[in-house]
Amino acid sequence: MLAMNYRGPYRVRADYKPDPEIEHPNDAIIRVTRSCICGSDLHLYHGLVPDTRVGMTFGHEFTGIVEAVGPSVQNLKVGDHVLVPFNIFCGSCFFCQKELYGNCHNTNSQATAVGAIYGYSHTAGGYDGGQAELVRVPMADVGPTVIPKDLDVDDAVLLTDALPTGYQAAEMGGIEQGDTVVVFGAGPVGIFAAKSAWLMGAGRVIVVDHVEYRLEFVKNYAQCEVVNFREVNDMAEHIKKMTDWLGADVCIDAVGGEAAGNALQHLTGRYLKLQAGSATVLHWAINSVRKGGTVSIVGVYGPTFNAVPIGNALNKGLTLRMNQASVKRHLPRLIEHIQAGRLDPKQIITHRVPLEEVSDAYHIFSSKLDDCIKTILVPPNVPNLALVH
Numbered sequence: 001m002l003a004m005n006y007r008g009p010y011r012v013r014a015d016y017k018p019d020p021e022i023e024h025p026n027d028a029i030i031r032v033t034r035s036c037i038c039g040s041d042l043h044l045y046h047g048l049v050p051d052t053r054v055g056m057t058f059g060h061e062f063t064g065i066v067e068a069v070g071p072s073v074q075n076l077k078v079g080d081h082v083l084v085p086f087n088i089f090c091g092s093c094f095f096c097q098k099e100l101y102g103n104c105h106n107t108n109s110q111a112t113a114v115g116a117i118y119g120y121s122h123t124a125g126g127y128d129g130g131q132a133e134l135v136r137v138p139m140a141d142v143g144p145t146v147i148p149k150d151l152d153v154d155d156a157v158l159l160t161d162a163l164p165t166g167y168q169a170a171e172m173g174g175i176e177q178g179d180t181v182v183v184f185g186a187g188p189v190g191i192f193a194a195k196s197a198w199l200m201g202a203g204r205v206i207v208v209d210h211v212e213y214r215l216e217f218v219k220n221y222a223q224c225e226v227v228n229f230r231e232v233n234d235m236a237e238h239i240k241k242m243t244d245w246l247g248a249d250v251c252i253d254a255v256g257g258e259a260a261g262n263a264l265q266h267l268t269g270r271y272l273k274l275q276a277g278s279a280t281v282l283h284w285a286i287n288s289v290r291k292g293g294t295v296s297i298v299g300v301y302g303p304t305f306n307a308v309p310i311g312n313a314l315n316k317g318l319t320l321r322m323n324q325a326s327v328k329r330h331l332p333r334l335i336e337h338i339q340a341g342r343l344d345p346k347q348i349i350t351h352r353v354p355l356e357e358v359s360d361a362y363h364i365f366s367s368k369l370d371d372c373i374k375t376i377l378v379p380p381n382v383p384n385l386a387l388v389h
Contacts, residue, residue, distance in 0.1 A: 002380060003057045003132030004358045009047030010366075014356045017057070020128070020136035025072035028140035030064035030084065033382050034157040035130040035355075037365050037375045039187045040300050043258060044121060045362055049302065052121040059377075060086035060118040061160040062130025063153055066144075075141045081153070082144035084137055085327035086161040088116035088127060091142030102324030107139065114324060131358060133379045145331055148339075155338055157376065158188075158345035163334055165298050165325040166192025166254065170200050172296040172321035173250035178203035182239055182248040182288060184281045186214035186226070188348055188374045189298060190254035194222035195343065197250075206242065208235070208284075210260065213371045221347060236287035247290030255281045256299025279306045286313050297322035351375040 005015035020029055038061055044052050066080045076082065089096050089104035095115075096104050104115035108125040119129015128135065137144060147156045166189045175181060181197040183190045186209035197205045205224040209215050215226040232238045240247050257278055285295045286309050295318055313320060337343040350373045353361040358377060365375050 001133040002355055003128075004059065004355070004377075006044070006052065006056045006058060007054055010045065012045065012058075012359055012362050014358050017132070020134055022068060022070045023136065024138060025070040026138065026140055027070045028066055028073055028076055028137045028144065029068040030062075030082065030130075030135050030137050030144070031067045032062050032064040032130050032133060032135060032379050033081070034063045034153055035059045035132075035377045035379075036061035036157055036160075036162070037131070037361060037377065038161060039189065040120070040256070041362075042366050043256070043300055045366060046258070048257060049121045049123065051123050053126075056119065056121070056126075057128040057130075057132050058119040059129030059131030059135075060120055061157060061162065062118075062135065063147065063157045063160070064130070064135065067134070069140060073140050076144060076146075080144075081147050083147055083156040083160050084118070084130065084135075084144050085164075085331075086117055087143070087324065087327055088118060088125065088138055089142060089328075090139055096142075099326050099329040100323070101326040101328050117324075131355065131377055133355070133381075143328070145328070148335060150339065151335065152346060154346035154349055154376065155344075158348070158374075159331060159334055160327065161325065162188040162348075162374070163192045163343070163345050164327040164330040165189045166194075167196040167330055167334060168323070168325040169193040169252045169254060169296050169298040170196035170202075172298075172323070173197070173200075173252060173294050174319070174321075175200040175202050175250055177201040179249035180204040180206070180243055181250045181252065182285075183207045183224075183252045183254055184284060185209060185254035185299065186211065186218045187254065190252070191218045191221055191348055191373070192345070193252050193254050193298070194218055194224050197252075198223070199337070199342065202250075206239070206248070211368055214368075214373065217348075217371075217373055235284045239288035243290070247288055247293060249290060250294050250296065251285035251289040253281045253285050253295065253297040253299045257301045279308055282306070282308050286316075286318065289316070289318060291316045292318070294319040294321065298325065348374045349376055353377055355379045 089101040090106040093105040107116035116125030
């Protein structure tokens with residue numbers, strides 16, 4: 001099969017790899033119809049995630065048609081068109097029973113915190129991902145969800161991570177009617193977090209970034225105010241000026257460990273790797289939120305040390321909430337929002353690129369060229385979706 005092949009930092013290519021096979025009775029083999037490049041994939045691409053091995057295939061956002069199932073699979077059949085949450089989870093452990101699917105206890109032997117994730121290094125289980133023609137899907141009875149007939153496949157692929165993650169970011173903020181919400185990051189997750197904040201009752205939504213075309217996009221898509229942090233001397237002071245000197249009710253970190261904006265954080269977090277990423281946004285969020293407010297974190301950081309102003313958080317009486325999104329838990333509500341016209345996820349897709357050109361696709365997305373917001377990879381020989389969906 002054709003698949004994305006990681007060859008080291010900033011080096012990926014389309015290559016031929018052996019087709020995946022059924023390895024466990026509850027596996028399925030999926031023929032991919034859509035896959036995405038996620039901002040989290042850039043952390044791998046830039047060499048910032050430990051134990052990202054040469055030869056791995058990335059991609060934790062994908063849809064596909066079931067091509068084969070193991071003998072124990074009961075809930076899928078060959079020919080089903082499914083969306084596959086990025087979490088690989090068993091559905092039966094202590095954490096899955098609490099719908100904490102991102103913290104499954106049985107699918108990742110490499111870590112005690114995060115559950116397994118498709119295509120996200122061996123720290124997340126070492127499973128190959130969906131930037132390929134075919135992918136092995138373990139625990140196939142609990143993860144994949146059949147795409148409703150009236151749901152566009154381009155909407156469905158964004159339900160595998162980006163939209164549920166943005167939605168959970170807003171949910172974890174505990175937004176109350178009329179709250180002011182500040183979202184740091186105008187990538188796909190930040191865009192969806194801003195849009196979701198309105199659904200939860202926000203009275204004001206502000207998005208912070210430094211890339212003008214992204215700020216223009218989120219302003220139009222999520223009907224929010226925007227701030228270019230390059231034009232601000234002190235972020236916390238600026239947010240307080242905008243909020244009658246109280247601070248925001250909720251701040252959302254939708255950036256993670258590659259945040260720009262602070263030279264020292266960037267040097268120690270990205271280049272010297274003395275921290276598990278640049279914690280710039282964590283500082284901004286903690287210092288910009290009001291006393292008694294909430295900071296919601298969905299941006300990805302590494303598993304080791306970060307210099308975070310925890311004393312400020314304590315003294316301000318903040319609530320900090322964070323996790324990998326539990327995609328499956330959010331799907332019924334999000335599908336309802338899409339079907340009702342309240343959300344239109346596919347509007348954020350700016351680039352559709354053949355899988356054969358995956359190297360160029362990563363370069364465009366990583367370098368923020370051509371006004372790129374979200375990239376979809378389309379494998380060769382994808383069946384006519386009108387016939388199967």
